[in-house]
Amino acid sequence: MKVSGPVSAGFAPALVQWQRRDGRHGLPWQGTRDPYRVWLSEIMLQQTQVSTVLGYYPRFLDRFPDVHALAAASEDEVMSMWSGLGYYSRARNLHRCARTVVSEHGGSFPATSSVLATLPGIGDSTAAAIAAFCHGERVSIADGNVRRVLSRLLAFEGDLSQARAQRELWQLAQSLLPEHPSADDMVAYTQGLMDLGAGVCTLRQPACERCPVAGLCEARRSNTTDRFPVKTKRVARRHESWWLLVLRKTEAGQLSIWLERRPPRGIWAGLHCVPVAGDDAQALVVAGDHAGAARHLPALAHALTHRELRLHPVLVDLVPGAAEPATTNGRWVPMEQLSDVGLPAPVRSLLQQLPG
DNA sequence: CACTCGTGGTT
DNA sequence: TAACCAAGAGT
Numbered sequence: 001m002k003v004s005g006p007v008s009a010g011f012a013p014a015l016v017q018w019q020r021r022d023g024r025h026g027l028p029w030q031g032t033r034d035p036y037r038v039w040l041s042e043i044m045l046q047q048t049q050v051s052t053v054l055g056y057y058p059r060f061l062d063r064f065p066d067v068h069a070l071a072a073a074s075e076d077e078v079m080s081m082w083s084g085l086g087y088y089s090r091a092r093n094l095h096r097c098a099r100t101v102v103s104e105h106g107g108s109f110p111a112t113s114s115v116l117a118t119l120p121g122i123g124d125s126t127a128a129a130i131a132a133f134c135h136g137e138r139v140s141i142a143d144g145n146v147r148r149v150l151s152r153l154l155a156f157e158g159d160l161s162q163a164r165a166q167r168e169l170w171q172l173a174q175s176l177l178p179e180h181p182s183a184d185d186m187v188a189y190t191q192g193l194m195d196l197g198a199g200v201c202t203l204r205q206p207a208c209e210r211c212p213v214a215g216l217c218e219a220r221r222s223n224t225t226d227r228f229p230v231k232t233k234r235v236a237r238r239h240e241s242w243w244l245l246v247l248r249k250t251e252a253g254q255l256s257i258w259l260e261r262r263p264p265r266g267i268w269a270g271l272h273c274v275p276v277a278g279d280d281a282q283a284l285v286v287a288g289d290h291a292g293a294a295r296h297l298p299a300l301a302h303a304l305t306h307r308e309l310r311l312h313p314v315l316v317d318l319v320p321g322a323a324e325p326a327t328t329n330g331r332w333v334p335m336e337q338l339s340d341v342g343l344p345a346p347v348r349s350l351l352q353q354l355p356g
Numbered sequence: 357c358a359c360t361c362g363t364g365g366t367t
Numbered sequence: 368t369a370a371c372c373a374a375g376a377g378t
Contacts, residue, residue, distance in 0.1 A: 045374040052364065052373090086362025089377070123376045143374050163357060194374055203372075204367070233358095235371080267361075304362055305372095345363060 003175045007153065007216045012178040016185055018212035019192030024199075028057055030191070033134045035109035036067045042126045043094050047087060050198070056085050067107060070098040079271060079342030086345070088271060093121025113139045124170075132190040136183025140173035141190055142166070145197025150176070151229035152201060155218035161233035237303070241310045243283040244347065245275040246297075246354065247325055249318040249332065256332040257351060258325050259341065267304065268344045274351075275327050280312070287316045288326050297355070302346045313350055 024030070027050065029041030040060065044053045060081050064070040070078070075095055082091035097120045101109055110116050113131035117124055124142060131137035140146065147160055150173055158165030178185050200207045206225050208214045219225045247258035259272040277283035280296075287294060297313040333341060338351060 042374065047361090047373055047375055048363080049365070049373050084363075086364090087375085089361065090375090093376080121376070125375060129374065141374075144372075145374070190374095198374085231371095237370095265360095269361085302363090304360095306360065 003154065003172055007218075008176060010216055011153065011176050011213055012181075012189055014212045014216070015192040015196065016178065016181075016188045019188040019195055022210075022212075023188070023192055023195040028054070028061075035130060035134045037061065038130050038133045039097075039109060039122075039126075040094070042129050043090050043121055044085065046090060046126065048085065052085070056082075067098050067101050067109070070095065071102040075270075076342065077340075080340050083271070083342045084345045084348065088269060088342070090121055091342075092270060096120040097122065109134075111135055113137055129190060132186045136181065136186040138177055138181055138186060140170065140177055141193060142170045142173060143194070143197075145194045145201075146173055148203065148229050149193060149197045149201045152206070152219035152225050153213065153217050155222065155224065155228065157230055159232050160229045161231045165230075235305065237306055237308050239308045239310065241279075241299075241312060243277040243280055244311055244313045244350065245277060245283045245286050246313055246315045246351070247274070247287065247318060248315065248354070249320075249322070251320070251332075255335045257335065257338070258327075258330050259333045259343075260327060260330040267307075271342045271344055272333070273344060273347055275325070275330070280314070283314045286326050287314070288323060293317060293319075295355075297350075300346060300350070309346075311346060311350075315354065 029037055032038065041053070041057060044057055044060075063081055064073060073095070075092065078091050078095045079088065082088060085091075100119060101107060109130070110119070111131070113124075113127040116122050116130055117127035122130070128137075128139040128141045131139055132141070147166065147169060150156065150169055151160065154172060156169055156172070158168055160166055160169065178189055181189065196211070200211050208217070208220050208225065211217065211220075214220050219228050249256055257274065260275055262268045262271050262273050264270060275283070275286050277286060284294060293316055295315040297315055299310050299312045302309040302311055335351070338348065343351070
């Protein structure tokens, strides 16, 4: 699967030149070839917008300045720093990857994309990004930006909701790489693909008048940019109601919340959370003999990729000397220490604005 | 391969 | 506003 004609010859040079003049250069993870910093940014940026990562990356880097610091940390420390960023398997794999790099690679990240892709949490696209940015390897990233830019450039008709078409397009991406790039060329080219997708070749209303390769673009020529990328399948989102039992107690002037650890698989796996029940009655069973004091707070909606959650908080203040909650593997966490615990975003939000 | 996994922004 | 999706990977 290759691209021929003027597109293959002109695309990469035009993109590289454009990126150097008009692309982004001031992001916190740019201007370095430190694999740790590049790797961390790429993991955080998976399915996550730049504006969101900007609020996490500097703090995370400050707390874990290098791969050794991250490897030495506990998983709970890592999860607390990741809390709110979502897709928490990324954080667990990040931690595992740091420990693997230290224990099996002498503390240095592998230099090639193929070896990088064997590490936890690093797939083909992330491996390519790290290798291109840090070592100038001639390999293409394969993210959403690339799929959109190239599917328009080539008027690629494959259905990108299918894995086979994605692989096919990735092969085309490989054939569009600069022919004999320097390391700096690969940095500019890789960044250029993302910058073009993020700021010019956008999902809706692409700014073709600002596009450096508009003259090569088949979708532009045929005025069909809105048909690409082709995706047929839709996300099926089912609705569920969850009851969140907020158990609260005061001991020695210390206000605490009862938190459990979520199961190792599924939604919010491994995070801390208030007890979750499938209905109101189950929540009150967990609350035990204090259910009478339960206060039902207004429900809040929380959308995940495949589910639409309706969360029903039930607040119970335990009296001094009351029996422990009827749950296992839970513990009391003082309100002041919630910032040190990995919590789902809606749960953290809920606990921060409880009524007195 | 199809499915699962968070959260926030955009239209 | 419900739908779509963003620097994807693991199972």
